[in-house]
Amino acid sequence: MNDEGESGIISRRSWLNRLLCGLGASLIVNHRPSQAHAAEEEFASRETGPLIVRVTRPFDAETPVREFTSFLTPNHRFFVRSHFGPPPQEAVSEANWKLRVGGLVERSREFSLKDLRQMETVTITAVVQCSGNGRAFHCPKVPGVQWERGAVGNAQWTGVRLRDVLAQAGVRGDAHHVQFQGADRPVVDSVPLFVRSIPLEKALHTDTILAYEMNGRPLPLLHGAPLRAITPGWMADSCIKWLTNIIVREDEAKGYYMQTAYRVPAKPVEPGAPASGPSTPVEVMPVKSLLAAPQEGETVKLGPVTIQGVAWSGEGKVVKVEVSFDEGKTWESARLVGEDHLYAWRQWQFVWKAKTAGIFTLLCRATDAHGDVQPSTSPWNPSGFLWNGWDRVTVTVTA
Amino acid sequence: MTKARRTIIFSLVIGLMGLAVMAAAQEEDLGMVSAALAPRAEGLIIARCSVCHSADLIAQQRLPRARWGATVEKMKHWGAEISADEADLLVRYLSARYHPGAPDHLPPLDHELGKAEPLTQEPEASGPLVGVATRGADIFAHNCQACHGAGAIGGMGPKLVKNPILKHEDLFWETVLHGRGPMPAWGSALSQQDIADIHAWLLTR
Numbered sequence: 001m002n003d004e005g006e007s008g009i010i011s012r013r014s015w016l017n018r019l020l021c022g023l024g025a026s027l028i029v030n031h032r033p034s035q036a037h038a039a040e041e042e043f044a045s046r047e048t049g050p051l052i053v054r055v056t057r058p059f060d061a062e063t064p065v066r067e068f069t070s071f072l073t074p075n076h077r078f079f080v081r082s083h084f085g086p087p088p089q090e091a092v093s094e095a096n097w098k099l100r101v102g103g104l105v106e107r108s109r110e111f112s113l114k115d116l117r118q119m120e121t122v123t124i125t126a127v128v129q130c131s132g133n134g135r136a137f138h139c140p141k142v143p144g145v146q147w148e149r150g151a152v153g154n155a156q157w158t159g160v161r162l163r164d165v166l167a168q169a170g171v172r173g174d175a176h177h178v179q180f181q182g183a184d185r186p187v188v189d190s191v192p193l194f195v196r197s198i199p200l201e202k203a204l205h206t207d208t209i210l211a212y213e214m215n216g217r218p219l220p221l222l223h224g225a226p227l228r229a230i231t232p233g234w235m236a237d238s239c240i241k242w243l244t245n246i247i248v249r250e251d252e253a254k255g256y257y258m259q260t261a262y263r264v265p266a267k268p269v270e271p272g273a274p275a276s277g278p279s280t281p282v283e284v285m286p287v288k289s290l291l292a293a294p295q296e297g298e299t300v301k302l303g304p305v306t307i308q309g310v311a312w313s314g315e316g317k318v319v320k321v322e323v324s325f326d327e328g329k330t331w332e333s334a335r336l337v338g339e340d341h342l343y344a345w346r347q348w349q350f351v352w353k354a355k356t357a358g359i360f361t362l363l364c365r366a367t368d369a370h371g372d373v374q375p376s377t378s379p380w381n382p383s384g385f386l387w388n389g390w391d392r393v394t395v396t397v398t399a
Numbered sequence: 400m401t402k403a404r405r406t407i408i409f410s411l412v413i414g415l416m417g418l419a420v421m422a423a424a425q426e427e428d429l430g431m432v433s434a435a436l437a438p439r440a441e442g443l444i445i446a447r448c449s450v451c452h453s454a455d456l457i458a459q460q461r462l463p464r465a466r467w468g469a470t471v472e473k474m475k476h477w478g479a480e481i482s483a484d485e486a487d488l489l490v491r492y493l494s495a496r497y498h499p500g501a502p503d504h505l506p507p508l509d510h511e512l513g514k515a516e517p518l519t520q521e522p523e524a525s526g527p528l529v530g531v532a533t534r535g536a537d538i539f540a541h542n543c544q545a546c547h548g549a550g551a552i553g554g555m556g557p558k559l560v561k562n563p564i565l566k567h568e569d570l571f572w573e574t575v576l577h578g579r580g581p582m583p584a585w586g587s588a589l590s591q592q593d594i595a596d597i598h599a600w601l602l603t604r
Contacts, residue, residue: 190478
């Protein structure tokens with residue numbers, strides 16, 4: 001081992017990580033090699049399908065990151081997440097569905113899908129990402145769906161501006177928040193409804209829309225048909241699906257999903273500390289990049305290898321993506337390529353000339369216009385939100 | 400390599416080995432606890448916890464006991480039909496099997512779920528069971544309604560009112576006792592009298 005390069009050798013950081021988080025894991029694998037292997041294989045075969053299923057019911061599934069070599073994520077490959085599963089098809093059929101707007105407005109209004117289609121149409125390409133994407137990487141582990149890398153996607157959303165809808169109802173002077181509720185319901189009434197609000201400023205932003213199309217197709221049922229909110233630059237917990245009710249309010253929405261869930265501590269906390277003290281709602285997406293190719297565990301030939309991926313930030317455009325082959329000691333700039341839109345992700349490439357055969361860990365990190373740099377690991381929080389640690393892929397180079 | 404560096408690595412290796420031995424011993428204890436509790440706990444997870452979400456959401460967690468306790472408490476508050484004793488058993492089981500050091504991919508449970516231990520001990524049968532419809536309504540509401548809908552008119556599970564299976568008693572009992580696909584096995588959660596009561600109530604609808 002020399003002091004400069006540690007590529008190919010387990011770094012101190014990952015040693016420590018193993019000590020703290022995964023020690024049991026590596027031990028058991030050694031105890032029962034055959035069973036662990038079988039489980040691994042079964043898991044891997046699930047990953048070759050269009051989506052990696054995390055929860056069967058209600059259906060939660062993430063996109064394999066290799067799909068992120070394309071700019072737009074196709075609808076049938078887009079990650080799926082909801083709390084109670086979609087409502088019955090009839091409830092959201094064009095004939096039965098209505099959007100009701102009420103609360104602190106001059107006049108309550110109802111909109112049919114036809115009404116909305118007659119209003120000015122806008123299309124925005126935007127990243128939609130589950131706030132819990134990457135939860136599985138928080139250490140110590142936290143409860144919730146154990147998303148890894150793919151609870152995110154980039155799509156073209158078409159619909160109407162929320163502010164145009166609100167203008168028809170007339171927002172009153174005492175309004176400060178806009179509450180959304182969808183048609184999805186828990187199987188048991190005692191479970192709190194999924195109700196959330198966003199501040200009026202975000203609701204009136206010219207890019208906040210109510211979308212009825214996704215990538216040029218009517219919004220699929222799993223993605224919120226017939227209408228969902230899109231809050232570009234913000235995490236998807238505000239992008240309410242199957243939207244039926246908008247209530248303009250003075251204060252934040254009440255209830256579990258606004259007052260308890262989808263919040264992070266206002267000040268950094270000790271890893272493992274119980275949730276307590278002041279907290280703020282999960283809103284803006286922190287700067288983040290993913291490595292889409294080569295894939296984890298892939299074997300590549302000695303010679304030039306094109307590394308590619310995507311990067312995005314809720315705080316403005318991505319201005320730089322870098323890759324590292326030495327656990328983050330030195331970084332080299334990748335080339336930003338492809339389409340460039342404010343809320344979309346940016347594709348990037350780096351041609352890597354591996355000089356020796358062996359096992360290599362590739363890392364990437366992004367920097368946004370705000371100057372924020374993707375950290376090696378994200379601040380721990382009790383519910384595991386907002387993970388944006390360096391993305392990491394291990395590949396084998398053969399001669 | 401510098402001397403200081405060598406020392407650091409050496410102590411890390413020793414520390415790691417020590418931890419590994421401790422963890423292995425601890426792992427064995429936890430394994431015994433979870434194996435002992437598995438038949439009852441797995442019965443509860445299927446019958447009580449899989450009403451609102453599939454059990455894979457539970458099995459993917461790796462949590463310390465305090466957080467399992469808080470999670471089960473939250474589920475109870477939201478409507479999971481478990482007694483204080485059952486909650487306690489579940490927390491012990493879950494924190495032994497799905498603790499922070501447990502591997503990502505656990506070996507499957509050895510026992511078959513169909514053989515899950517009955518939660519309610521049956522008194523020796525004395526004569527044929529007679530279902531009481533008025534009791535059945537309540538038992539249905541607490542155990543079946545979440546999936547089969549209020550009034551058994553169907554939901555995530557099929558409609559049971561006027562369902563031909565009610566006339567095929569053996570098939571009805573077979574399905575309810577042992578489950579079928581996403582339908583939980585109730586042999587471990589309900590007494591035969593309870594099931595007979597539900598059957599009687601369904602027939603009156």
